Amino acid sequence: MLSMKFGRGLKLRSRRVVQDRVVGAAKAMAPAPAEIGGSGQSPWVNLPPELLREVFARVEEDENSWPWRRSLVACAGVCRNWRQIMQEFVRTPEASGKLTFPISVKQPGPxxxxxxxxxxxNRSTQTYHLYLNLTLALADKGKFLLLARKFGRTMCTDYNISLQADDTSRGSRAYIGKLRSNFVGAKFIIYDGLPPHSGAKMMKSLSTRLMRSKQVLPRVPARNYQVAHILYELNVLGSRGPRRMQCVxxxxxxxxxxxxxxxxTQTKLTGSRIDSCPLLLMSHSKSKVSPQHEASRSKSSCRENFLHGPSTYQIDGALVLRNKAPRWHQQLQCWCLNFHGRVTVASAKNFQLVASAENxxxxxxxxxxxxxxGKVGKDVFTMDYRYPLSAFQAFAICLSSFDTKIGCE
Structure with a gap:
């Protein structure tokens, strides 16, 4: 009996040693992306797949949150074989409720x-940083996810969204999309820099025309996919009440x-710097869209006139989100919503979105x-989302709340 226990303990200890060595080697090798994809780069590449699967399964099971989850990213960055094996264990946010790799911010939440x-x-730089909560505390430092920067135009405002914390230019390969508003600040369009599904059609834009005329560098993304429209109801009479909005x-x-x-569900970050980065795992989830929605989308063309057109917008078969109506608190003399402790400061920017019922x-x-x-500090706001929205889509919708709205208050 003693020998069996000793043998089992020795076996578990040897597995931990192998696991620690594998993770340690991954962390040491991951920062060298130039070496990835080559042959004969390290004896770690030739480890038996069966052993790697067992080790990776234990690593994924033990690492439930950041910063420990970075070992998964490091392992996936060692080589192509390790990345392919890691795909078997790391699931999409819909199934796991975890954000691990950059592609996770484009996939629906749990x-x-x-x-x-x-x-x-940051008011001085007109930037907005999105972080993932690491703990339940509101004062959490968080894990960086996305950055948005505001750019004022003559007749509109753009919020460029990037995977990098220091670069939001359209020429950057970390650029993944943007939010554009009209002059009044009551209508917004969310553009995705990548096709949200296999049948998505690219909209013509200035960057596309410049690309065709070869006036810009080839690495500038010439993509412009409309994925959502946001409409704030005008309040020209100044009636009493909070903002009213809907998202198509x-x-x-x-x-x-x-x-x-x-x-x-997006599965690739095509055309970005992330393609050559080892810290990325591609998902195997398949994108499915109902035939009715495919038909309605095929009839739609470029809808830039939405920003200056009528005050209503609808696509048959598309999901419509509306803000949940608050209730008037007679004693506090204000409109109230139950945020379950996630919002602590009253603000006109606070909102909750639910699905609009058909018929x-x-x-x-x-x-x-x-x-x-909702607001929790002078320049700190909480953002909680779930399926079918992704972190990118939820972030873009929240950015619309920051923009100045003439005639909506």
Whole structure:
């Protein structure tokens, strides 16, 4: 009996030693992207796949959050073989509720819970940093996810969104999309720098024309995919009440919020610097869009006139989000929403989004909060989202709340 226990303990200890050595080697080798993909780069590349699968499974199981989860990223960055094996264990945020690799910010969040994040605003630089909450505390330092920078134009405002914390230019390979508003600040369009699904059509833009005329560098992304439209209701009479908004998610079918519903899931960050970066894992999730939604999307063309057109917008079959109506608190003399402790400061920017019911037929899925945003400090705001929104889409919607709105207050 003693020998069996001793043998088992020795076996577990040897596995831990191998695991520590594998992770240590991965961390030491990951910062050298130039060496990745070559042959004969290290004896670690030729480890038996069976051993790697066992070690990676234990690493993924033990590392539930950051910063320990960086070992997974380091292991996936050693070589192509390690990255392919790691794909078997790291699941999408929808299934795991975890953000691990850069592609995770473009994939829908968890179905059963809200993924907690927060935004830090820098007024002097007109930048907004999105972080993932590492703990339940509101004063959490967080894990950096995305950066947005505000650029004022003559008739509109752009918020460029990037994967890097110091570069938001359209020429950057870390650029993944943008938010554009009209002059009044009541209408917004979310553009994705990558196709949200296999059948997405690219919209013509200035960057596309410049690319064709060869007036810019070839690495500038010539992509412009409209994925959502945001509309704030005008309040020209100055009536009493909070902001009212709706979001039309062009590429998410309304059936996605129902049990068994599927939303498009991106699997690649094509054309970005991340393609050659070892710290990326591609997902195997398949994108599915209902035939009705495909038909409605095929009829739609470039909708830039939305910013200056009528005050209503709708796509048949698309998911429509509306802000949850607050209640008037007679004693406090203010409008109130239950944020379950995630919001501590009253602000006109605070909101909660739920799915809009079709034909007035609301079910339990229409009561679930899909996105909530609120103020907790002078320049700190919480952002919690769930399926079918991704971190990128939720971040862009929250950015619209920061913009100045003439005639909406």
């Amino acid at each position: 179905r059963d819970s809200l993924l907690q994040c927060f935004i830090r605003r 998610m062009d590429d998410i079918p309304a059936a996605a919020i129902e049990p068994g519903g599927v939303a498009p 007035g037929q609301a079910g339990p899925e229409h009561e679930k909060i899909i996105l909530q945003f």
